[in-house]
Amino acid sequence: MTADDFDDTPPRNSATAAVVVAAVATLAVVAIRPSLAVVAALGVVVLAAGAFRGNRALVTTGAGFVFVADLVAAFSGLGNAVFPALCGGAFAVAAWDIAEHGVGLGEHVGTDARTRHGETVHAALTLSVAVLAIGVGYAIYLLGVDDRPIAAIVALAVGALVLFGAFSD
Amino acid sequence: MIQQDTNRWVGISMATFLSVAVALVFTVPAALIIGVVGGAYAGWAHFDRAPDPDLSLSRTVSDDTPRLDDTITVTVTVRNDGEFLPDLRIVDGVPDAVEVVDGSPRLATALRSGKEATFTYEIEAVRGDHTFGDATVVARDAAGSVEVKSEVGDDASFRCVPTLTALPSFPLRAQSARRVGRLSTDESGAGVEFHATREYRTGDPLSRVDWKRFARTGDLATVEFREERAGTVAVVVDTRESAYVARPDDDSAVEYGVRAAGSVAATLLDTGDRVGLASYGPDMTWLAPSLGRDHRQRFRRTLATDDAFDPTPPDARFFSESTFQRILKRLPSDAQVVCCTPLCDDGIVRFLRRIDAHGHSVTVVSPDVTGAASTGDQLARARRRTRIRGLRQAGVRVVDWPIDEPLAATVARAERGWRA
Numbered sequence A: 001m002t003a004d005d006f007d008d009t010p011p012r013n014s015a016t017a018a019v020v021v022a023a024v025a026t027l028a029v030v031a032i033r034p035s036l037a038v039v040a041a042l043g044v045v046v047l048a049a050g051a052f053r054g055n056r057a058l059v060t061t062g063a064g065f066v067f068v069a070d071l072v073a074a075f076s077g078l079g080n081a082v083f084p085a086l087c088g089g090a091f092a093v094a095a096w097d098i099a100e101h102g103v104g105l106g107e108h109v110g111t112d113a114r115t116r117h118g119e120t121v122h123a124a125l126t127l128s129v130a131v132l133a134i135g136v137g138y139a140i141y142l143l144g145v146d147d148r149p150i151a152a153i154v155a156l157a158v159g160a161l162v163l164f165g166a167f168s169d
Numbered sequence B: 001m002i003q004q005d006t007n008r009w010v011g012i013s014m015a016t017f018l019s020v021a022v023a024l025v026f027t028v029p030a031a032l033i034i035g036v037v038g039g040a041y042a043g044w045a046h047f048d049r050a051p052d053p054d055l056s057l058s059r060t061v062s063d064d065t066p067r068l069d070d071t072i073t074v075t076v077t078v079r080n081d082g083e084f085l086p087d088l089r090i091v092d093g094v095p096d097a098v099e100v101v102d103g104s105p106r107l108a109t110a111l112r113s114g115k116e117a118t119f120t121y122e123i124e125a126v127r128g129d130h131t132f133g134d135a136t137v138v139a140r141d142a143a144g145s146v147e148v149k150s151e152v153g154d155d156a157s158f159r160c161v162p163t164l165t166a167l168p169s170f171p172l173r174a175q176s177a178r179r180v181g182r183l184s185t186d187e188s189g190a191g192v193e194f195h196a197t198r199e200y201r202t203g204d205p206l207s208r209v210d211w212k213r214f215a216r217t218g219d220l221a222t223v224e225f226r227e228e229r230a231g232t233v234a235v236v237v238d239t240r241e242s243a244y245v246a247r248p249d250d251d252s253a254v255e256y257g258v259r260a261a262g263s264v265a266a267t268l269l270d271t272g273d274r275v276g277l278a279s280y281g282p283d284m285t286w287l288a289p290s291l292g293r294d295h296r297q298r299f300r301r302t303l304a305t306d307d308a309f310d311p312t313p314p315d316a317r318f319f320s321e322s323t324f325q326r327i328l329k330r331l332p333s334d335a336q337v338v339c340c341t342p343l344c345d346d347g348i349v350r351f352l353r354r355i356d357a358h359g360h361s362v363t364v365v366s367p368d369v370t371g372a373a374s375t376g377d378q379l380a381r382a383r384r385r386t387r388i389r390g391l392r393q394a395g396v397r398v399v400d401w402p403i404d405e406p407l408a409a410t411v412a413r414a415e416r417g418w419r420a
Helices: A012-032 A034-053 A056-076 A079-109 A116-143 A150-168 B010-026 B029-047 B211-217 B253-270 B293-305 B320-330 B346-357 B375-393 B407-419
Strands: B002-005 B055-061 B071-080 B085-093 B099-103 B106-111 B116-124 B128-131 B133-140 B146-152 B157-160 B180-199 B221-229 B232-238 B274-280 B286-290 B336-340 B362-368 B397-402
Touching: A012 A034, A012 A056, A012 A079, A012 A116, A034 A056, A034 A079, A056 A079, A056 B010, A056 B029, A079 A116, A079 B010, A079 B029, A079 B085, A079 B106, A116 B029, A116 B085, A116 B106, B010 B029, B055 B146, B071 B085, B071 B106, B071 B133, B085 B116, B106 B116, B128 B293, B157 B293, B232 B253, B232 B286, B253 B274, B253 B293, B253 B336, B253 B362, B253 B407, B274 B293, B274 B320, B286 B293, B286 B320, B320 B346, B336 B346, B346 B362, B346 B375, B362 B375, B375 B397, B397 B407
Parallel strands: B232 B274, B232 B336, B336 B362, B362 B397
Antiparallel strands: B002 B146, B055 B071, B071 B116, B085 B106, B085 B133, B099 B116, B128 B157, B133 B146, B180 B221, B274 B286
16 A cells, blocks of 8 residues: 555755856855854755755755855845955755645645646746846946945835835735 | 635745844844845735636556456646746645555646646555546745645546455355255255165155165165255354544455455355345445346455445444344345454444344354554454453354464364354
8 A cells, every 4th residue: 555655855956956046046055154054054955955855944954054155145245246245145045846846736736646737847947037037146246336236225225115015914 | 726825925024124234233234235135035925917827637547347456557647728827836636545555646847838747656556446636836936935726636536346266165154045055954856965865755856765765775765965055144254433443554344344254255245145235324235136247246246346435434423223124124134144254342242142032043254443552442452352252152163263374264264163
């Protein structure tokens, strides 16, 4: 009756993709401040553990580590570190999204089901959003004048409103 | 159709506010820019519309009248009649009693408008009528922030009516009835087995005159044979909820009981006995004892597909007294009872002894599904043995069938024991 036992391990493709994307984010962090590599790498390991075993808390913790490492790097980095910082943040979120989606797939359809197409489409969409975010963010940065990024504050204000709308209804 | 938020993007607000806080407190423009990422994902999650799945599903079952334990391939095709669905999860409604042996009855995919997705899995045929349930469909928007749950199905089904396999023999209790058959009686008459000789009386058939004796002594004598008669048997299957006991990863005792009932009935029908069928459970089914090809087919079909013998336990309440009365009322006065039960509680013992007390001799065929792994298993096994001993002392024949042995072997052994 082994075939009847439901195995909710997430599909490997999603987990692998998430780890790769998180590793890219780590590279971005390393590019700004090599000393933060340990924190970010720890984040990737935790995320990998969560993604392959199907544990949401680990996935979120791991991605959180990468994201915070990126933030700290941006905080201490120089002005020309904006692009890698942006990449680090965007790919950390994308990695979390891909891994969490995989965990959800594991719970819904299990590891035995065919999921490749769904995974590919989701990963492509979330990476597009990441790339779009990087593009828009960098454009805002370039448009903003040196240490007075007015456009960025305006964009953030809009973003905050959207957020508010998103989670209040 | 149920729509709900998955709330999976709630944490993104924290990431965004954290970046903004860092940016404002320490005046770091790069951190502020990272906040844009959070804003972008939040916007994606918010502005994506909830999907409105419009799907149709069709199943192809490779064999809708399989034999027992055959492997059936089920091919499920889902067609998207509506808009693009970026994230679609489908769980097929496999019938309860059926086991998936290969593949997965589930699929996750993205489906464009007008496209089809197909998945295949294999199931093992079990006895009975089985209709596929609706497949559960969960459609999410691209960001996965909203999911819509719905059901879609068709009326695919299959029916598995196992053939009845006869045993080499099944001994019935001695009885007296008025039909020619195979039960030996202590009355003499026309038969096969020698019984006695008596003085010739006018009208005795010439073929039964003992000619050797005539040649030897000159006296005319007539040979009498043991008269053989057909039995009337009601096969009763224990289908109460408590009879659905099973060893781990094995069929339930009811399934074994049904198999035993089929074998016993086939054997007895082959030898010209009249066989009826009853279920002792919440859903009482009755097939009056009869014989012939049609009856055999009816018997086979009833045993395979009647709700009373469903492979999954019944929900309805069971009333032992009224069920006993209903069975007793229908039993022909000369009928004996063959009961297939795991003997896993005392209720069935009371039932059998009452049937016996009403003049119907009882034979029990009891599949032994008890285990020996835990203390509880051993207790159940010991109590079952006690029940068997009690029944035997009360004059009820019990065939204690270890389910890993062919029933024919067990019956043959029991038969030798009864003859000795």
